[in-house]
Amino acid sequence: MHPTRRKRMIIVLFILAGAGLALGLVLVGLGENVNMFYPPEDVVSGKAPVETNIRAGGMVLEGSWQRDGQTLNNEFVLTDRVDAQFPVRYSGILPDLFREGQGVIVEGQLNARGTFEAERVLAKHDENYMPPELAGMGEAAQE
Secondary structure, three states, rough: OHHHHHHHHHHHHHHHHHHHHHHHHHHHHHHHHOEEEEHHHHHHOOOOOOOEEEEEEEEOOOOOOEOOOOOOOOEEEEEEEOEEEEEEEOOOOOOOOOOOEEEEEEEEEEOOOOOEEEEEEEEEEOOOOOOOOOOOOOHHHHH
């Protein structure tokens, strides 16, 4: 093989190997940061992974919100207003628009006991908005 042709082939192989490595690292990085959404039905049925960062959403069950007066600990139940519901624990200041009977999305981990340990709580921003993931839950309860 001619030395010039061999040199070009080595350069092309290094470029391809570098591009493959870069693509692999990007895919691994994206895979670790994917945060899947699960409705209450999937959380209760066991489809949601345990001890993995996920997003779950539902309606805050009326009468379920309990706040510790000494700390920032909050506990409430998320439901789909049909038959699935699960408890949520959150330590921190809840959004101003957090209310019982309203749709919220929580980010965190589901523990082995079935309690969602939330790191973040997102509440809807006005009375007309419903997160796309929760859009059908309000109508399901009225049927």
